[in-house]
Amino acid sequence: MIKATIKIVLDNKARSDGSYAVCLRVLKNRKRKMISLGLKCNRANFNNGMFTKNHPNYQVENEVLLNMQARALRVIREFQAAGEDFTLREFEQQFRPQEETSSVTIYSFWEEKVKDLEIAGKAGNARAYRDVKNSFFKFNNDKGIGFKELDTKMLDKYETYLRSKNNTNGGISLKMRTIRALFNSAINKEVVSIEHYPFKTYKISKLKSAPEKRALSLDELSLFKELNTEENPHLIDAKNYFLFSFYTRGMNFMDMLKLRWTDVRNDRIVYTRSKTGKRFVIKILEPVQTILDYYRSLPSNTNYVFPLLLKENMTAMQIEYRKDKTLKKFNRDLKEIAKIQGIQTSITSYVARHSYATFLKEKNVSTDKISESMGHANLQVTMNYLKSFSNDDIDNANDKLLEL
Structure with a gap:
């Protein structure tokens, strides 16, 4: 005898509105399948496979559940009567024909x-x-x-x-x-x-197109660093953010956004990259220390290093929207700096990361060392950052930036 059991239950995962999908649970040979029945309710309004009186239209929808339960039992009996074994997928196809599932828009x-x-x-x-x-x-x-x-x-x-x-x-x-x-x-x-x-x-x-390899030249980087922020005080943050990223192995803007003072530990910055989950321990170079000292001197209501997230306990979506808004301003300000300083390369936040990789390569740091310093999964990713031109530990390699 082919054995299978069914039960109407709530899904384990809550929906975005806090309700739960009502499902048919089928057990066979210690395997389980959950089939959504197109109904939902609050957990408090469901008991023993039925809607309670507090659920809107509970009588009508309970009748629907009984009909679906009867249909599921009928499918099992039809397989049993034919002496045919069946998979859980075959059961679902009989219980809920393909045209019904394909009606999902x-x-x-x-x-x-x-x-x-x-x-x-x-x-x-x-x-x-x-x-x-x-x-x-x-x-x-x-x-x-x-x-x-x-x-x-x-x-x-x-x-x-x-x-x-x-x-x-x-x-x-x-x-x-x-x-x-x-x-x-x-x-x-x-x-x-x-x-x-x-x-x-x-x-x-x-x-697929060839990745754009955009990095500042040595002269352009010098021009960038020479920006007079006393004459252009509204651009001081953009200048600091770009140089901070450059001198911290091309730190991504999202990671700068979420960087906390607790991540600054003595002469190191310790953080986990949002994109990859990889942990970084970065030596604080003198230009980075100068930037940190500047922001530490500013009043703040948060523990964030940079004045990008203006309050604590923001949701993931709030952080995402804030990142988008501040990154757009950052990139606009970078273009203004380029115009003021006569820099021909189109500068964006990511140019700092490309420039970091390119300058280390020009200082004869090996590609595998650059790849490790940037946390890339493989050398090909690193090559996408490098211009087409022609060692100790990472900290010593990073110190070479101070020779520029």
């Missing part, structure tokens, strides 16, 4: 993906998914389309639309990779079959 699935990322505290990823969603539905404002309709032809038209909006290959590639990840997630959740996967024929690799 791209828009609703995308919205749920963003909410899940926000709940998980992955604010940067959530924002990236939301930005691409907004872009895609400006191109196609039909929020009722399903994944089967997202074919190669539609992706080609979306690419044409993005080019008409002056998107670069890099920007288009980023958006397409986000859509591909969303489609893969839909396949994994059996919302759509893999046979409808459009990225077998639409190749994102065609959008």
Whole structure:
């Protein structure tokens, strides 16, 4: 006798509004499958597989649950009567036919993906998914389309639309990779079959372009450092942030944003990079100490080193939005500095990181040492930072910057 048990339960994970999805739990051969029934409720309004009287429309929705339970039992009996064993996936296909699961719209699935990322505290990823969603539905404002309709032809038209909006290959590639990840997630959740996967024929690799290697020359760096902040006091932060990043192995702006005074320990800065989770211990060079002394002398209501996050206990999304706002100002100020000082290279926050790698290479520091100092996963990533031109420990290599 084929044995399987079913029970109506709440999902373990709360939704963004604090409610829980109502699911059919199927157990067979010590394996479990949770099938969403399209209903939700607060945990306090659910007991023993049924809605309590405090749940809105509890009588009607309890009848729905009873019907679904009866349907699940009927599916099991049909397999038993035929003497056929079945997998949990086959059970779901019989219980909830494919046309029902495929009725999930791209828009609703995308919205749920963003909410899940926000709940998980992955604010940067959530924002990236939301930005691409907004872009895609400006191109196609039909929020009722399903994944089967997202074919190669539609992706080609979306690419044409993005080019008409002056998107670069890099920007288009980023958006397409986000859509591909969303489609893969839909396949994994059996919302759509893999046979409808459009990225077998639409190749994102065609959008690959050579990475832009932008670093300041030695003369340009000297011009940058010579900016008179007494004449341009509104640019002092931008000058300090850029040089701080340069002299701390190209520290990323997000990590500078979240850097605390407790991370400054004697003659070292100790922090964990947000992007990779890698721990850094960086020797404080004299220019960095000067910058730290300047910000330590300023009044502040937080324990952050830089006046970028203006209050404690901000949520991940609040930090993400604050990062976006302050980074835009930082980059605008850098362009103003370049104009004042006659620097031809287009400067952004990331140029500090590229410049760090390039100057060490010009001082004959080995590429593997530069790669280790920047926390790269492999040498190819480091090569993307270096200009095409032609040792102890990392601290000694870093000291070479003072020779410039």
